[in-house]
Amino acid sequence: MKVTVAGTGYVGLVTGVCLAEHGHSVTCVDVDDKKVALLKTGISPIYEPGLEELMVKNMDRLNFTTEYKEAYKDADVIFIGVGTPEKKDGSANLGYVYGVSEQIAGSIEKDCVVVVKSTVPIGTNDKIEDLIKFNLAKDVNVYVASNPEFLAQGTAVEDTLHASRIVIGVEDDFAGEILKEVYKNFDAPIVVTNRKSAEMIKYASNDFLALKISFINEIANLCEIIGADIEDVADGMGYDGRIGNRFLNAGIGYGGSCFPKDTKALHWLANFHDYELKTVKAAIDVNENQKLKLVKKSRKYFDSLKGLNVAVLGLTFKPGTDDLREAPTLVNIPIMIEDGANIKAWDPVGVENFKNKYPDEITYCNTIEDTIKDADLCFIFTEWDEVKSFDLSKYSELMKTPIVLDGRNCYDLTRVRKENMIYDSVGRETINSFEVSLV
Template sequence: MKITVIGTGYVGLVSGVCFSELGNEVICVDKIGAKIEQLQRGEVPIYEPGLQPLITANQDRGNLNFTTDLNLSVKQSDIIIIAVGTPSLPNGQADLSYIELAAQEIGQAMNSYKIIVTKSTVPVGTNEKIKDTISRHTQEAFDIASVPEFLREGTAIQDTMNPDRIIIGTDSKRAEEVLTQLHQPLTDNIIATDIRSAEMIKYASNAFLATKISFINEIANICEKVGADVTKVAHGMGYDKRIGSSFLKAGIGYGGSCFPKDTQALIQIAGQMDYDFKLLKSVVEVNRDQRLNIIRMLESLMGDLAGKMVGIWGLAFKPETDDVRDSPAFEIISELLKRGARVKAYDPVATENFKMQYGDDGIVYCKSAREAAWQADALCILTEWNEFQQISLPDIESWLKSPYLIDGRNIHDEEQLAETQLVYYSIGRPGMNKGVREHAPVLLL
């Protein structure tokens, strides 16, 4: 099939590359000329394991092309996939300006029947607005469909090529049959539904996963009070098929480009319908507060943080990505600097992205984990990179000026800890927290 993908962010680029890997003729379009030139050279503007070799292979086969010419791309394709950004507005609503512009330009370029597919995460009813916009700019026949994505950054190729399910929302039997054929090489779990339900499935799925994360973090906070181990609690819960084990890992909360944006958008969608989504508001509040546990523990252990040097390991919101959007590191580092602390930070791949968004004020960006920990008064682990897990606790102890290690992702175990004199705090594992009760008894009451 001949496909145009509009937008070369995570969703658009990965989707386009994977469709080309299936043998389709794919054109990826973006307005940013520098990004297109980079992709044409076979270079990848995002860090995503496995993506670069697929780009090169499919460019060589002639299945994959990159251009800024949306008009020509639409004319040459049968399926047009909209995968542009829908960032949050200040009030939490999704910004649909890029969607509106893409729909307008598609309509102006139409020269025959097309299937217009929305992969961008959009509020319920948006596809109907897309249809209206395109109709105002063309007399050609077309159908619209909502096919939401469920990929995870860091495992985006695997998620796209081996999806749990494909949701196809459309009121056109013709479009449904074509899109089913397109996705059948990926999975037999193809669910056809109406457009509004497909739009809602995406928001509901992300909101539920965010709820699981906030729930297990609340359980972790209770575990610290009652002396239970949240990792064992989550393990026991996960065997229940009604609950499942995924997204039950306690820590410092979720971040990234999807969960924060989509939870806020769904709250706004509900509010526009005069419905107060109390549960999801609590999920957001819990997630925001969970990040501050790091600050509270540091202050309990060391008192006034003014002048203290704090090492930070991890700036990306999760491992295997350079995405720092709404990373917990932003808020944690901001709070440290407000309290007069000095910060040394290191991330294997996300440092430049973090620096572009945050700047240099008060932060020393380091080139290695050792440099960030060296002679620090405390070290905080904010992202569970494999690199950090492979560094021994005795080595960390030898690098630090003071023995305080705050493990915001629970990456270390008791056996390693026993070999050190570190004062160690993790999330929801009071039995693992070595020396913390002696140094910070008030916080743990």
Template structure:
């Protein structure tokens, strides 16, 4: 089948490459000429494990271009995978979606199905359909369908090729049949629903996971107060099939391109429609407060951060990606710098992006050892494998004051029992809490 994909970010590019790997002829469209040239060479413009390899394997079925007219005019299916960034009021910015819709309306020369892959507010598919029909130039039938994505950064290729479900939102049988053909070789349950239900499934799913994370972080905070261990608590909870083990990992909050944006967008949408989602509103508030957890912990050990050497391990919002969107590092590091701390950052893939935000006054390190050498304090913000596998004895050997504040619970408490390291994590007791408290 001849497919066009608008947008080559995480959603668009992964979707296009995965469809091409299944034998479809896919044309990916982007406005960035340099990005397109890079993709034409078989290079992925985004960091995503497994994507570069699959992209090279599927190049005979892939075309990358800035020429949307040639891509859309004779496509059977056109996926819209452009961004819907958060606006100041929390609502979703649909500018890019409507720009693509206008281009399709002006160039489509055959019957086709336009598929909204981007995360959009409930009712957007209806608006896009009306917009395209009002703007279209040629006398062809253009259908609109909702097909939300459920991929996670770091596992996006696997999440697409081995999806938990494929949701198809339609108002007519024809676009449903077409999308069933598109996904014929994908081994996943295919759920055909109304378009508005499909749009809601996306938001409801993401926001439920955000709720789960915020809930367990609140339980973790209470565990610290009453002396319980959040790891033991979540282990006990997870055996209940109604709860499960996933998304019960306590830490310093969720980030990235989905959960923060989607919770705020659904909260705004509910308020706009005279509804109040109090649980979502609470999740947003809990998550924002949780990001400052380690800075608050640091105040137990130092009255201020003036002239302190602080090591930061991990600046991306999660491992397996170079994405900094809504990452705790973006709020913690400025606070430390404003209080006079000297910052050293280590991250295996996110440093170049972080340098764009903070090109000066931060020392970027090529290894964990360099970051922690002579440090008065170490903050773990991302649970990279290199951090989890790091020899903890080196904290004691290399740091001036081995105080490790772990925002991702990377280590077992027992590992620090016979050390002179103060290890303070989330929802658990502090190991060696009194060794370095500033009097």
């Protein structure tokens, strides 16, 4: 089947490459000349494990272009995978989606199915259908379908090729059958519903996971106060099949391109209709406060970070991606800078993106050892494997004062107790095996 994908970000590019892997002829459209030129050479502009290898493997079925008219005019199916960033008021910015829809309307020369894969507020697919039909340049039939993505950065390829489910929202049988044909070689259950239900499935799924994360973080905070251990608590909860053990890892909150944006968008939509989603609002508030947990912890050890050597391990919002969107570091590092800290930071893939935001205020290191050397304090913001497998004895060996504030609970407390260090994590006992005069 001849497929065109609008957008070459996480959603669009991963979708296009995975459809090519399953035998479709795919053209990916983007407005960025430099990005398209890079893609044509087989290089992915985003860091995503397995994506570039799969792209190179399927280059005979992949085409990248900025010429949208040619790409849309004779496509059987057109996927819209452009961004829907958050506005200042929390609502979704649909400008890119509507812009692509107008381009499609002016370009198509045959009947086709337009599939909205971007995360959009409930009812947007109806508006897109009206917009396209109003602006059609040719006498053709257009069928609009909702097909939300459920991929996570760091596992996006696996999440697409081996999806937990494929949701298809349609208002007619024709579009549904075409999408079933598109996905016939994908080993995943297919859920067919109407468009608004499909749109809601996406938001409700992400917001539920955000609720789960915020809930376990609240419990972790209480565990610290009363002396319980959040890992034991989460383990005991996870055996209940109604709860499950996923997304029960306590830490410093969720980030990325989905959970923060989607919780705010659904909360905004409810308010627009004079209804308040109190649980979603609570998740948003808890998450914003949780991001600052480590900086608040640091005040137990130092009144101010002024003049201190501070090590930062991990810059991205989670391991397996170079994405910084809503990363806790973007909230914490400005506070450290304003406080007068001397910051050294390490991340295996996120440094270049962070340099775009803070080119001069931070010293970027190539190794964890260089980062923590002579540090008064170490913050762990991302649970990279390199951090989790790091030799704990090196903290006391290399740091001026081995105080480690871990926002991702990377280390087993039994191991930590054997080391000469102060280790303060989330929802667990603080290990203090190091005597030092703190000011």
